[in-house]
Amino acid sequence: MTVAAAAEDLPRFDAGALVSQWGLAPLPLVVTVWATGLYVLGVVTLHRRGDSWPVGRSIAWGIGMLAFYVATSSGLAAYDTVLISVHMVQHMVLSMVVPLSLALGAPVTLALRTLPRRPRGWLLAVLHSRLAKVLGFPPLAFGLYVISPWALYFSGWYEASLRSTYVHEMMHVHLVVVGALFFWPIVGADPLPGRVPHLFRLLLTVMTLPFHAFLGITIMGQKTLLGGDWYPSLHDGPMAAWLPDPLEDQHLAGGILWAAGDLVGLSFFFVLFAQWVRASMKEAEREDRRLDRLERQERLAAAQTRPPGSAEAE
Template sequence: MRAVAVPAAGVAVAAFAVLGLALWFGGGTPRPPIEGLPAPDVVTMVGLPVARVLHDACAAATVGTLLAALLGPEEDAARIARPAWRWAVGWAASAALVEVLTLSDFLAMSVPDTLRSGVMPTFVLHIPQGQAFTVVGVLALAIALGVVAPLRVRSRAVLAGLTGLAVVAVLPPAYVGHSASATDHNLAVSSLMLHIGAVTLWVGGLYGVAVRLRGPVLAVRRFSALALWCFAAAGFSGLVNAWIRLGDPGRLLDSRYGLLVLAKIAALGALGWFGWRHRRATIAVLERGGGSRPFLRLAAGEIGVMAATLGLAVALSRTAPPQGEGGLAHQHELLGYVVAPLTSGRLLTVVRPDPIALFAVGGALAAYLVAAWRSGGPWPAGRTLAWAAGSLVLLYALVGGVAAYGPAVFSAHAAQYALAGTAAPALLALGAPISLRLGAVPGPLSHPAAALVCYALPYPLLYLTGLFDLAQSSLAVRLAVLAVLVTTGTLFFAVALGVDPLPRAIRVAVRIRMLLGAAAVQVWVALLLLTGPPQGWGWYAVLALPWAPDRDADQRLGALLGPGISLSAIVLVLALLAGRSRAARRRLADPRFG
């Protein structure tokens, strides 16, 4: 017990000491109230940042415990994951505490007076800051129930689902705070979401591997690869977010906010050194059978630096960035960025960078190239070109002109979703990623009917349930919908093309019927958009762009453009499949192959 308690106490001291020092430096510590003006009491001023540190620590420990169970032996998964329910309950409780203290801070009232004011239900249900932590609390409790449910964690699929849900649950606070009012709202929020997700996986994962697993070599090797990606994502997104909030790099040195950002960059560099030492020394000791003590010793120091960095991050969120020029006055209030009148040329030249999309597509391309290089033999150049082409198409769909105008113009939206959901996945599937062990098609989803349903289902959900309006107005929902389209589209074409080995054999005739079914789905989408009700009427009315095209005509254009792009891609895949089938029959008929 002492072996765990002493390091844990040191970690807590590091986190709260850095928190207090950074709050003092950034001006977040309690100050004497101004006579005649209301002010929150010392309990709120001190308690709110402390509660945020506890909240972030519980979130990281929940994610890390679940991740440790995922990385460890499958037969021990349930035992390893079991403590996650305690962390998840603490996560939910700390989220509720943050809500109470945040409202107390808003109202400049003591906590008892805040609770008696009757404002709490409104804050929790209708104010963004309250809504964010309400969602966090609900998801954290759902994770706790998932862990202690009678079925427990009996498969990696269930465990992966709980881990994914835990990562999603850390993201809602990215919509509140400084990023929500930054000069480029969407870019700031997207970079912060990537930053929070990467840091939580990194910090929590190290806790899980070091404390819950005690450093087995296979789990450490797996986590080391994940940690490298998390380090890159955290550094990239952190720099993007700092650039948005500061604007001018010179403000790094002439503002306290900038100096705290420099301190956080230094902490990231220190953590990078820890990772380098693990790769150079401790993992090698583990692989030689030298025991886990060197790894655990270095990991303890790394966790201490991570805890201090969490305290610094909370203090930074309580420090006002320097006032910049511009802001929302120079951009559309609802879109969150500058949007010029649409022209065909701008669809090709405008770039709307999104850190999550850039990192995801760039990371997938890098992982593919590395896997092809390590494949042990000459990897077909055509497959590499197909994956690269699919990555470029997907990158344009996510950060190019159709991404910039998609939330504002229906025809651009239709083109974006067709490229992301059909054209890019078809090319990615031709790259044979499963053969490179970059993924796998689950057995149940390898059935042709199941794969077709996965491909088809997002479209009626998008256009018949009201999800379209939500996706157009919310960056997070839009990114989630696009991620589903890319995933289901790639899975469908992986099954339909059969370039990769699958759990079951599928005849060419069945594959052709699958593609014809996908074509029928796109025809249905076109007819729905041509003859059905207008999509997003309320959203486009609220946007009120002076240069917006006629809504009915634009929806008709989108009905032809989006399904037209998808049908073109499907026809090309059909032609490719038919050509491969004819070539196979000729080879069978050739006496030399008899």
Template sequence: MPLHGHAAPGGPAGALLPALGLLLAAVAYLLLAHRARRRNPAQGWRRRRAVSFLSGLALLAVALLPPLAPFAHADFRGHMAQHLLIGMYAPLALVLAAPVTLLLRVLPAQRARQLTMVLHTRPARVLAHPVVALPLSTGSLAVLYFTPLYNATMGIPAGHWLLHAHFLLSGCLFAHAVAGPDPAPARPGVRARLVCLGVAIAAHAVISQLMYGGFLVDIHAPVDQVRGGAEIMYYGGDLAELLLAVALVATWRPAPRPRTTATEPVPPAGTSLPAGGAS
């Protein structure tokens, strides 16, 4: 049995299915990018977007395939490295690839309008707000590691994969809310997003320090593994959030200033226009 009670992957399918899913995602994105270039050669699709998406998939492959995946089942430090790759590093690379914008480029006009309408619905606007994305991504870590939830989910394969899905989706949501290039109608200004990012950094630091000290944590693993996992969370999380801050600065665009037109000076109140000044 693994050292801290993880369920072992389900045979060869445990590696085959993730690899196949990642390969299909890569092929789909590249085909859509090729279609976008053919539809509008002048505008095209930036190669760095495709490189970013493929990099995100590569990070997911490192996390979900051997040798890291079996190690994560046997050692909490491997689990934490896997968590950072799935929940922080890969989501940033995937979000910077602007997959929603790519879809809007290649979909027929009617489908693109429907997708835009979905993005403007109230549930989508609420989910895409960083104040909501923050507790879903960072806040859920306290629930996971300070309650019996971690041990329960890692005891069965279904819980293990659901945990991965949560890490990936919530990480993508937070990265999109803070620095995503895709449309986000409810996204607040840069200052508000920096505040949310600062709260995430502080929360990661507090959780990792409590974990290192053994306070409040409910993790069935040797102490050295828990402390090692806390260090990975502390330093690896700082680096991921620094990259997210860089992405925020890189994708930020100042709001365009309203155009002003030259007009005749307005005379003070109580004065009359000179003769011939009005037609």
């Protein structure tokens, strides 16, 4: 079945439609169940052997998987080919909220702590491979992250995603993967290639904000419809009574991209800043302990080299 067939008739989009138009898409359901189940299994394995795992990481992973499932199976998925504004909300969730939340969940660290010896060795081999180092190179990930949306909306790719189920699903995969390549090394929770100092992480985050804003403003100012004649053609069908003007909806989509990109980007900036402060405090504590050890060693050495009877003479 093509996307066109799936978008033939839907009720007016509102908050209730997000729930009433929920579907059971096989691929998102399988991915969500397996990814959540394996993560829970890892946490349970740690607790059974007496090790702890930060609750915040588990919450972050849960938020990421929930956001992924909502974006690909709720009313957002049902209307993402009907309203470009809804598609843009889905786009931002898949490209920013999902990768950031999953990265904060530190699944690679969890896997390294719970996998048997041989699978752990395979995972370490992948992490140290040349491909992983190339994909984890921050400037490359940054370039992919900021260029991909422009390539999506100002080429034939977006219209193809409206007319083909396969291209549509691959677009979702692309958004998550590119977002993961950008966010995962920057978050720094997992031992991945491409980890950089905190200052550079903050710089990369700040640099993404103008690109999202400029793209959003560009879409808001467009007089040409994205997706060709796809959205106008829906006005000839049963949804014509409630569908908004395609150009007005496109302008709304640009505003969503602009505002959501800045909101999530600034939130991520504060997450990185908090990580930097916490890492600096831990480094200061380690330095204090090192200096204390050196001082104790110097006192012990001085006591051992002091001539006999000097203490009594004093």
